[in-house]
Amino acid sequence: MLSTLSTGEVFETLKMIDEEHLDVRTITMGINLLDCASANPERACNKIYDKICRRADKLVQVGEDIEKEYGIPIINKRISVTPISLVAAASDTDNYLPFAAALDRAASEVGVNFIGGFSALVHKGYTDSDRILIKSIPEALASTEKVCASVNVASTTAGINMDAIEQLGRTIKSAAELTASTGGLACAKLVVFANAVEDNPFMAGAFHGTGEPETVINVGVSGPGVVKAALTGVKGADFGVVAETIKKTAFKVTRMGQLVAQEASRRLDAPFGIVDISLAPTPEVGDSVAYILEEMGLEKCGTHGTTAALALLNDAVKKGGTMASGYVGGLSGAFIPVSEDAGMISAVQEGALSLDKLEAMTCVCSVGLDMICVPGDTPASTLSGIIADEAAIGVVNNKTTAVRIIPAPGRKVGDVVEFGGLLGTGPVMPVNKYSSEGFIARKGRIPAPMHSLKN
């Protein structure tokens, strides 16, 4: 109603957008591709390309229209598809590169910047198709621009597939080597999950799960800058006030996401799935999760107290956001990607934030070890060890965790890898110098954990 909005409210919203980087981070359209399966791989690829182009042809235009009409920036328009290991399983081939190429062409044709779903779910074991897909990952990511891959290697109910974790350590190494000239960029497009969710709109880990409808619209909101600005207004107040302030801010941010999601769903004639209420930082100064933690009184992100601060932030964001949207899902929480967050980068460079502390932080926040650069000579078994640790955290705590790690070829601790754009700048972090080789070489499956006798 016209008269009920005050000038203060109108300008509060404008200030969030203009000065505090409030935006809708992504409108992601999920598309089912199971009906594209064919014994003839060429025919399957053509069907995939055609279906994506048909379903998503208006996605970018609709996103831009909403952006103009509501005056709210919508940064990314993206697509997630059914895990390709399922779609390609029917095809007579042992090479899935043409499938990655078809996804890449379709993404370019409709104008999205990423397409996720070159994926396999192997938390309990491999199908033949999963094997082919994982084998194809390094070259698929090196030879395409927009395709993102993910592999789910563990779940709370199935345990941890250590065969897959062993293989993915090597997979990440070869993806890095194939893209050595860009600092191992292919690894920035590969996420290794435990307890992956089916409706995540954020890249690189988005895929369209088999429990999802034919098409769906999922929206990811952001706004670390808005939360930081709100906390600046309550300097020195106790944690009750801090939590309440974050909740109110998360509520406002999510309401905007809900509005955009409903509008996009209506205009694209695809059902509204979820709003993912995540605080996703960007490399822009003022759009950092680390700065929120520092605003709470930590001299530098990574020092003692950081895990507690992040736990409070993550919980308050969920509490505030949940009431603001009809359906909340995806990863919902705070992201801590190092290379995409100016405050995290600085904390690493100043020696305040280590890989071990990041691992502890992932116990209480949204995802996991994200966009972390390590030396190019890091052994594959060490990468596997890092993944196994992160998977264990997810499996035992019944939450999603993930690893997106880049062993940057030729780079050493202290070097900086430039990825550009939203992927940012990664300072190369040290890994433990002792080997995990014997542990990883055992292979097999770590059994699912107990769900009673909780202590």
Place this chain on the structure above:
Amino acid sequence: MQKTNAVITVNGQDKVGIISTVSGILSKNNVNIANITQTIMQSFFTMVMMVDISEMSTDFEALTKELEIAGEDLGVQIRIQHEAIFNSMHRL
């Protein structure tokens, strides 16, 4: 016909003719003004205008452009946004 409301915000250095220019553009495009709130703080001009665009004679994008250009001539920032964005954030 159902009302479609939009919010026009203007801010910048105060000068003669801001309201007149904006309302001229609105009148020309058959956009009805429902409410205006305007303040000047230390010669900084701030205006929030609620308008009904359901019977406008142009499209939203063209109106946005016309207001933007007028803003550039006046040295102020003029924006138009659907009201829903503000309502969704500030009203349950």
